[in-house]
Amino acid sequence: MTTNLKTTYLTDKKFPFCPGCGHGISINALNKALQELSYDPKDIIVVSDIGCSGLIDPLFATHTIHGLHGRSPALGLGVAMGVAQKQNKKVIAFIGDGGATIGLQHILEAARRNIDMTLIVLNNLLYGMTGGQISGLSTQKYKEIIDFEKDVPPFDLIQLTHASGARFAVRVNAPNKIKDTLKKAIETEGFSIVEAASLCPSYGMKRMNELMEVVENENILEHKRPATKIVDQETPSLIEQSQVIETKFDAGLKKRKGIIIAGSAGGGAQSVARFLAIAGMYAGLNTTMKGEYPITVGTGFSVAEVIFDHKPINYTGLDKPDYFIIVTEDGLNKVKPKLHRDAKIYIDEKLVTDDLRYAFPELIVVPFSKMANRKSTALAAATYVLNKEQILPIEALKEAVGTHRLKDVFVDVIDKVTV
Amino acid sequence: MKTKTSTKTLIDGSKLMIEALVQAGADTFVAYPITPSNWMYKYGKQRFPQFYAAPDEITTFQWMAGMSAAGRLPATSSAFPGIALMVESINMAYAMELPLIVIITQRLGPSTGSATTGAQGDLAILNGIISGGYPVPVFSPSSFEDAWELSVRAVKTAVKFRTPVFLLTSKEMVMYQKSFDLSKLKPITKVERQKPKIEGEYLPYKADESLVPPFLPLGNEEHLVRITASTHDEAANIRKNDPEALANTRRLRDKFLNRIDELTIYNLDKQEGAKDLIVTWGITADAARDALLSLRQKGKKVDMLVVKSLLPVAPVIYDIIDRYDKVVIAEENLTGQYKEILYGNRPIKHIKQVNKMGNMIHPQEIIDAVL
Numbered sequence A: 001m002t003t004n005l006k007t008t009y010l011t012d013k014k015f016p017f018c019p020g021c022g023h024g025i026s027i028n029a030l031n032k033a034l035q036e037l038s039y040d041p042k043d044i045i046v047v048s049d050i051g052c053s054g055l056i057d058p059l060f061a062t063h064t065i066h067g068l069h070g071r072s073p074a075l076g077l078g079v080a081m082g083v084a085q086k087q088n089k090k091v092i093a094f095i096g097d098g099g100a101t102i103g104l105q106h107i108l109e110a111a112r113r114n115i116d117m118t119l120i121v122l123n124n125l126l127y128g129m130t131g132g133q134i135s136g137l138s139t140q141k142y143k144e145i146i147d148f149e150k151d152v153p154p155f156d157l158i159q160l161t162h163a164s165g166a167r168f169a170v171r172v173n174a175p176n177k178i179k180d181t182l183k184k185a186i187e188t189e190g191f192s193i194v195e196a197a198s199l200c201p202s203y204g205m206k207r208m209n210e211l212m213e214v215v216e217n218e219n220i221l222e223h224k225r226p227a228t229k230i231v232d233q234e235t236p237s238l239i240e241q242s243q244v245i246e247t248k249f250d251a252g253l254k255k256r257k258g259i260i261i262a263g264s265a266g267g268g269a270q271s272v273a274r275f276l277a278i279a280g281m282y283a284g285l286n287t288t289m290k291g292e293y294p295i296t297v298g299t300g301f302s303v304a305e306v307i308f309d310h311k312p313i314n315y316t317g318l319d320k321p322d323y324f325i326i327v328t329e330d331g332l333n334k335v336k337p338k339l340h341r342d343a344k345i346y347i348d349e350k351l352v353t354d355d356l357r358y359a360f361p362e363l364i365v366v367p368f369s370k371m372a373n374r375k376s377t378a379l380a381a382a383t384y385v386l387n388k389e390q391i392l393p394i395e396a397l398k399e400a401v402g403t404h405r406l407k408d409v410f411v412d413v414i415d416k417v418t419v
Numbered sequence B: 001m002k003t004k005t006s007t008k009t010l011i012d013g014s015k016l017m018i019e020a021l022v023q024a025g026a027d028t029f030v031a032y033p034i035t036p037s038n039w040m041y042k043y044g045k046q047r048f049p050q051f052y053a054a055p056d057e058i059t060t061f062q063w064m065a066g067m068s069a070a071g072r073l074p075a076t077s078s079a080f081p082g083i084a085l086m087v088e089s090i091n092m093a094y095a096m097e098l099p100l101i102v103i104i105t106q107r108l109g110p111s112t113g114s115a116t117t118g119a120q121g122d123l124a125i126l127n128g129i130i131s132g133g134y135p136v137p138v139f140s141p142s143s144f145e146d147a148w149e150l151s152v153r154a155v156k157t158a159v160k161f162r163t164p165v166f167l168l169t170s171k172e173m174v175m176y177q178k179s180f181d182l183s184k185l186k187p188i189t190k191v192e193r194q195k196p197k198i199e200g201e202y203l204p205y206k207a208d209e210s211l212v213p214p215f216l217p218l219g220n221e222e223h224l225v226r227i228t229a230s231t232h233d234e235a236a237n238i239r240k241n242d243p244e245a246l247a248n249t250r251r252l253r254d255k256f257l258n259r260i261d262e263l264t265i266y267n268l269d270k271q272e273g274a275k276d277l278i279v280t281w282g283i284t285a286d287a288a289r290d291a292l293l294s295l296r297q298k299g300k301k302v303d304m305l306v307v308k309s310l311l312p313v314a315p316v317i318y319d320i321i322d323r324y325d326k327v328v329i330a331e332e333n334l335t336g337q338y339k340e341i342l343y344g345n346r347p348i349k350h351i352k353q354v355n356k357m358g359n360m361i362h363p364q365e366i367i368d369a370v371l
Helices: A023-037 A050-057 A070-082 A095-101 A104-113 A140-146 A157-164 A177-188 A208-214 A270-281 A330-339 A354-359 A376-391 A394-401 A407-418 B013-024 B038-047 B057-069 B078-094 B123-126 B144-161 B243-257 B284-297 B315-322 B337-343 B363-370
Strands: A044-048 A061-065 A090-096 A117-123 A169-171 A191-197 A219-222 A256-265 A284-291 A302-311 A323-326 A344-348 A363-367 B008-011 B028-031 B050-053 B073-076 B100-108 B114-118 B164-170 B177-181 B226-228 B266-271 B278-279 B300-307 B309-311 B326-331 B352-355
Touching: A023 A050, A023 A117, A023 A177, A044 A050, A044 A070, A044 A363, A050 A061, A050 A090, A070 A090, A070 A104, A070 A117, A070 B057, A090 A095, A095 A104, A095 A117, A104 A117, A104 A157, A104 A191, A104 B057, A117 A177, A140 A208, A157 A169, A157 A191, A157 A219, A169 A177, A169 B177, A177 A191, A177 B243, A256 A270, A256 A330, A256 A376, A270 A284, A270 A376, A270 A394, A270 B008, A270 B177, A284 B114, A284 B315, A302 A330, A323 A330, A323 A376, A344 A376, A376 A394, A376 A407, A394 A407, B013 B164, B028 B038, B028 B057, B038 B073, B057 B073, B057 B078, B057 B100, B073 B078, B078 B100, B078 B164, B078 B226, B100 B144, B123 B164, B123 B309, B144 B164, B266 B315, B278 B284, B278 B315, B284 B300, B284 B326, B284 B363, B300 B315, B309 B337, B315 B337, B326 B337, B326 B363, B337 B352, B352 B363
Parallel strands: A044 A061, A044 A090, A061 B226, A090 A117, A117 A191, A169 A191, A256 A323, A323 A344, A344 A363, B028 B050, B028 B073, B073 B100, B100 B164, B278 B300, B278 B326, B326 B352
Antiparallel strands: A169 A219, A256 A302, A284 A302, A284 B177, B008 B177, B100 B114, B266 B300
């Protein structure tokens, strides 16, 4: 479709704005800017949200999407990401000063991402639909006039978006500059923002000269960074990357067994549990592996559960573990409530107290911490218990560590324990 | 290590769901990190053709809605604290009729609660998540096979019904690993999005008897598209409460309820002559399977209904439950949220509830309730 100055990007609907409202000036300026840039209306997507600025939705004879208050920069960026790989598409989002206050994070995020789109902020200094309340963009001078939060400065969207990486950020007050400013913004590849100050005759400024007195600092700030391009990545199947495990050994165990490994962060309990689960599979068993640790993953306890069974495992809870392998104090404190006399409790010699001996007379005390360094104690302990209890062949455990980058270290630990 | 004979691996539900979503046609993952969705985030980044790290959950959903309106098929995963932030945006996408997928990994609430403890406590929220009481499709995997298949169903449903779809799972399904036979995974056919044939003017919310309007993306070359979340008529003109706009709003409910059979997924494990029924969903189904096995070994005749499409409630669920003299509904939350959705707060004589919070329900607790 060819376009010329007769192409309109507006429907025949009457502007819904109050007499004297400045929003209509920006709408007409955008229409003219698009005419001069000869866009196909089917290449333009106008995004709007709630408030007086949102009343523009029915006015545009382009693609339109009309969403939630304060969210048009995010919704618009989503559309921009979605059409980024198509030719010549232009996303133009509108927001008011109230919406910009809600959606400030969205605006800064769009600025730093610098994906091609234009945001037009219709700043009439206040909330027009709900009674003239002030917004985060209401200017200092205006607030002095109405004597309302005059000591709280407004957000300077142009400086904020510039600092965040916007390619083109402009505040424009004079109505006769809006069209050319919008043209430049739309032609800019990347994120552009145009803040157009305007009148709200119902609650705020009644005359243009009043507005010009309170809204100062027309500002143009630019970056040279190129617009962010979007491409689809080719990615391999996660399933095809999964390690397939075949049965190579016979399992020693006769019926379902549950093991708890209780250590500290960084001590390898989680990796060891995974090795045990894989070793169980090499021995033809069904297995589950579950880890528990504080949200601060780098400190405190690290507890892992492993279940082995010849039969399929449905319920994965481990309420009465058969074996405890306790290598650190953090681990002991965490699993203490679960300890029971029917279980075999293997514990590092340093952790044994009289109270613990009294409660569990059949504690099996082993110098785990002397068998390997701190990072490998859990592996040494698990190897010791596996070997002692004949749950799985040690060869299955060696096979399980075989794909790890530290396999030589691990095999060495296993060999030393089982000598 | 790889052999031709074995198809067994150690795997988790997160990996299965992400892989199935991508194979089914979801193409963009947007998320803000939250426990217990961490593995989804990790796999989502590895596997989706596009991945975006959003600065918060409201942005997450807004980006997804924009992408969906432009023709992509986005997915996210989160937990209650993130879902709470998304609620207004979920309503927006629902009213706009945008296909997208939301995975919820349930954790113990209220509020921040306990991030690494599983739960089944967010069903009641989904039942009322759309202002005005409109239904959203909610699927809940009860096994790794379900994690795979329901993810595909979610993609299909999102496209077919032009709607957000929820996959309601739990920490215990997506953050533990289990030996699993990959040959149990059914091959996935990618959901192809047919370009609708539009004769004459395109009205973005005019639906035929399917009650689902044909979808054209923003920016397409053939027809101008208007999309809105405000109350609107077939042409997406914003209207207040005029009859045409209200009819369009009512359609948002009817499109699901009139085609409920296409949204209904369950498994009924039957035994000749059983008068007792265990009803369950999600992670508690594993305990129920063990309970069922144990009860049957003891000679007790009992059936089990695992509900996989929780919302909207299908009439067949009532039909099945009504056949039994005694029903045990087991779910890991304080009050029995699915039971309350089915029957309200009032106790029902022949229905027993097994509820728990902070820990998974043990098979023995279900056995005790049946006996």
